[in-house]
Amino acid sequence: MRWPCLTGRSVFEEFDDQIARPLGLQDFRRDRDTQYVTGDDSVYPAYPFRLSTRDLAKFGLLFLRNGRWDDKQLIPENWIVESTTSYSDAGASGGYGYMWWVEADGKHFPGVTLPKGSYSARGYRGQYLVVIPAWDVVICHRVNSFQKGTAVSKADFGKLLNLIFAARPTSKKDIEQPSASTIEKQSEFDLIIRNGLVVDGTGRPGFQADVAVRDNVIVAIGQLAGAKADLEIDAAGKVVCPGFVDLHSHAEKGLVSDDPARRAAPNLITQGITTVVVNQDGGGPLDLAKQRQQMQHLGVGMNVCQVIGHGTIRRHVMGDDHERPATPAEIKRMQQLVKDAAKAGGFGMSAGLEYVPGRWSNSAEMEALSATVAASDGVTIVHERSSGSRPMWFLPSRDSADQPSMLDNLQELIDIAAATNVRTVATHIKARGTDFWGSSAKMNEAIRAARAAGLPLYADQYAYNTSGSDGRIVLIPSWVSSVRDNATAADSAKRTPAEQLQLVLDDHSLAENLRQDVDYEITRRGGAKHILIVSHPNKSLNGKSLADYAAKLKTDAVEAAISLQLEGDPKRRGGAQLRAFSMSEADVEAFASTPWTATSSDAGIALPSDGPVHPRFYGAFPRKIRRYAIDRGLITIEEAVRVSTSLPAEILKLKDRGIIRKGAIADLVIFDPKTIRDTADAFDPHQFAEGIDYVFVNGKLASDGQRWLGSLHGSVLTSSHRAPP
Numbered sequence: 187m188r189w190p191c192l193t194g195r196s197v198f199e200e201f202d203d204q205i206a207r208p209l210g211l212q213d214f215r216r217d218r219d220t221q222y223v224t225g226d227d228s229v230y231p232a233y234p235f236r237l238s239t240r241d242l243a244k245f246g247l248l249f250l251r252n253g254r255w256d257d258k259q260l261i262p263e264n265w266i267v268e269s270t271t272s273y274s275d276a277g278a279s280g281g282y283g284y285m286w287w288v289e290a291d292g293k294h295f296p297g298v299t300l301p302k303g304s305y306s307a308r309g310y311r312g313q314y315l316v317v318i319p320a321w322d323v324v325i326c327h328r329v330n331s332f333q334k335g336t337a338v339s340k341a342d343f344g345k346l347l348n349l350i351f352a353a354r355p356t357s358k359k360d361i362e363q364p365s366a367s368t369i370e371k372q373s374e375f376d377l378i379i380r381n382g383l384v385v386d387g388t389g390r391p392g393f394q395a396d397v398a399v400r401d402n403v404i405v406a407i408g409q410l411a412g413a414k415a416d417l418e419i420d421a422a423g424k425v426v427c428p429g430f431v432d433l434h435s436h437a438e439k440g441l442v443s444d445d446p447a448r449r450a451a452p453n454l455i456t457q458g459i460t461t462v463v464v465n466q467d468g469g470g471p472l473d474l475a476k477q478r479q480q481m482q483h484l485g486v487g488m489n490v491c492q493v494i495g496h497g498t499i500r501r502h503v504m505g506d507d508h509e510r511p512a513t514p515a516e517i518k519r520m521q522q523l524v525k526d527a528a529k530a531g532g533f534g535m536s537a538g539l540e541y542v543p544g545r546w547s548n549s550a551e552m553e554a555l556s557a558t559v560a561a562s563d564g565v566t567i568v569h570e571r572s573s574g575s576r577p578m579w580f581l582p583s584r585d586s587a588d589q590p591s592m593l594d595n596l597q598e599l600i601d602i603a604a605a606t607n608v609r610t611v612a613t614h615i616k617a618r619g620t621d622f623w624g625s626s627a628k629m630n631e632a633i634r635a636a637r638a639a640g641l642p643l644y645a646d647q648y649a650y651n652t653s654g655s656d657g658r659i660v661l662i663p664s665w666v667s668s669v670r671d672n673a674t675a676a677d678s679a680k681r682t683p684a685e686q687l688q689l690v691l692d693d694h695s696l697a698e699n700l701r702q703d704v705d706y707e708i709t710r711r712g713g714a715k716h717i718l719i720v721s722h723p724n725k726s727l728n729g730k731s732l733a734d735y736a737a738k739l740k741t742d743a744v745e746a747a748i749s750l751q752l753e754g755d756p757k758r759r760g761g762a763q764l765r766a767f768s769m770s771e772a773d774v775e776a777f778a779s780t781p782w783t784a785t786s787s788d789a790g791i792a793l794p795s796d797g798p799v800h801p802r803f804y805g806a807f808p809r810k811i812r813r814y815a816i817d818r819g820l821i822t823i824e825e826a827v828r829v830s831t832s833l834p835a836e837i838l839k840l841k842d843r844g845i846i847r848k849g850a851i852a853d854l855v856i857f858d859p860k861t862i863r864d865t866a867d868a869f870d871p872h873q874f875a876e877g878i879d880y881v882f883v884n885g886k887l888a889s890d891g892q893r894w895l896g897s898l899h900g901s902v903l904t905s906s907h908r909a910p911p
């Protein structure tokens with residue numbers, strides 16, 4: 187409040203002359219609506235204003251227009267930028283500038299995510315002025331603060347924002363709706379991307395060309411120097427390719443969220459994904475029509491293909507009595523549900539054969555259901571019975587050693603493909619565990635031979651040496667927690683995991699079982715050298731491997747794992763937070779080099795404010811191009827693009843997508859081969875990929891590289907979007 191001292195004029199006089207009059211505020215009257223307020227808090231008086239909603243909205247619009255009103259610059263543009271830049275952390279509100287609250291990582295109001303660059307002014311008891319430059323929107327909210335009980339909390343305002351965002355028009359047509367007489371089309375095209383290297387998704391060498399789009403369709407490719415478009419992008423030095431098609435996505439939950447920012451899928455859109463295949467690993471809802479309606483009604487950020495989950499239908503038919511093979515009658519009922527799903531627009535079936543209840547299915551059941559999938563020309567996407575020498579649920583102390591390996595499961599898939607001719611995907615293919623490392627050679631050879639024999643067998647992969655479950659590993663088996671001595675149930679329940687472990691160690695035969703199981707789990711998770719201590723009460727251990735810790739204790743890895751539980755956080759299962767790197771990079775490379783392995787993310791939708799996720803959530807597709815094509819040269823850029831676009835489209839029999847050609851749908855990515863890279867890692871996963879400059883979904887801009895736009899231009903695709911058999 188230095189202003190009056192410096193200028194001799196009151197803040198209100200100045201506001202009246204320089205802002206209120208030029209803006210044409212209709213309701214503001216200086217004598218009535220302003221007053222200085224003094225108090226004990228400060229030697230400087232406060233200077234509250236009263237503004238009507240429309241006047242406040244005009245003030246917001248002035249900021250949205252960077253200080254310009256008609257042809258006058260009322261506020262210097264650099265002041266707008268400076269005052270709406272955050273200089274201090276404001277916790278859940280994001281940050282704080284000069285009297286403006288500023289969004290940070292989407293955080294601004296509770297329960298809602300705002301686009302980057304949003305800011306707000308907040309007044310007494312629920313007066314809010316929100317400016318969202320990314321969407322060209324000002325939101326104004328007032329309450330009668332003189333009346334008791336009218337206050338509106340930030341949480342309630344967050345809910346209101348969610349509703350407003352959900353109703354936001356997302357396409358130009360929604361906004362303009364011009365009448366026939368006023369249509370005056372000046373541009374031939376909606377979009378021209380000029381001078382880019384077109385990598386069309388087929389794998390053929392890139393070629394220099396302009397690409398033009400009208401509505402949602404690619405209408406011209408070639409020299410378009412004379413043509414005009416509403417949006418013209420110079421892509422010199424950049425690659426123009428089809429949007430990426432993600433064969434294994436867990437986006438279905440996020441896509442029906444109340445929060446439109448989540449439905450816009452920032453982590454997926456910014457890595458170039460424009461179509462996802464959801465309901466993986468045997469999961470998802472039974473009613474695909476309802477799921478589709480929900481997504482269409484709410485609006486989603488990308489295109490969606492649905493499959494029906496085998497686990498979902500198995501549970502529906504068998505109920506809790508599912509720990510056995512299905513009877514022929516039950517298989518018949520499941521087949522009917524698979525048929526219903528295809529009729530509802532589904533693209534096939536997913537299975538999770540390492541999970542409950544899929545793990546109790548047998549080959550006969552899988553073959554019968556695959557035959558039904560094949561009858562509607564669908565695809566079967568199978569999470570393996572085991573991703574290594576044994577399934578993830580296997581414990582040497584408890585289960586018989588005779589369990590399916592990844593190779594056994596692959597043979598089962600080959601047999602099913604041979605019997606039914608169903609297009610079959612060995613999904614998120616990997617070779618987990620040091621006792622299984624190097625098996626990529628045998629696995630790839632099995633797939634190659636099957637394909638050479640004419641079988642429609644494929645794979646998909648997120649090319650990382652750490653898996654999702656590697657991020658929360660516990661080396662101590664879960665049965666330890668249920669061991670009881672003669673203490674009362676109440677006393678037993680009070681024991682910490684460390685005390686439970688001690689109980690087991692005190693019993694000779696249980697201790698032997700324990701050591702056997704821990705030893706196996708260490709092997710399965712990539713060995714002691716590849717298991718990292720992420721968080722331990724003794725901070726000097728963070729970042730050390732289990733092998734380092736064992737060396738320090740002068741003991742072996744099993745005893746070190748036991749010591750982590752006994753000496754670490756006694757209340758935490760396992761005693762410390764661990765991450766494993768259970769795959770070998772050589773195997774990852776071997777899978778990534780094959781022409782039948784599509785790129786996938788195995789990711790859900792994440793917002794930067796979410797808890798830890800796998801880095802693939804943000805980087806799976808750019809990583810394939812950066813590491814395996816550009817840096818290591820295992821495949822060409824054209825091939826890396828092909829396995830991320832036309833290959834998955836071919837597997838899905840998706841019509842007019844995954845390819846750049848005249849008549850195809852304009853799902854497009856423009857990336858810079860010099861800068862494209864994934865930046866998320868296991869320890870800092872919420873990092874957007876770099877070098878993906880533009881993403882278009884159905885011809886509409888979804889990300890422009892600097893900004894993720896929060897748009898909802900996606901559509902749920904159905905059988906009508908499939909190529910005829």
Ligand SMILES: [Zn+2]
Pocket residue numbers: 467569614
């Ligand atoms: Zn899976």
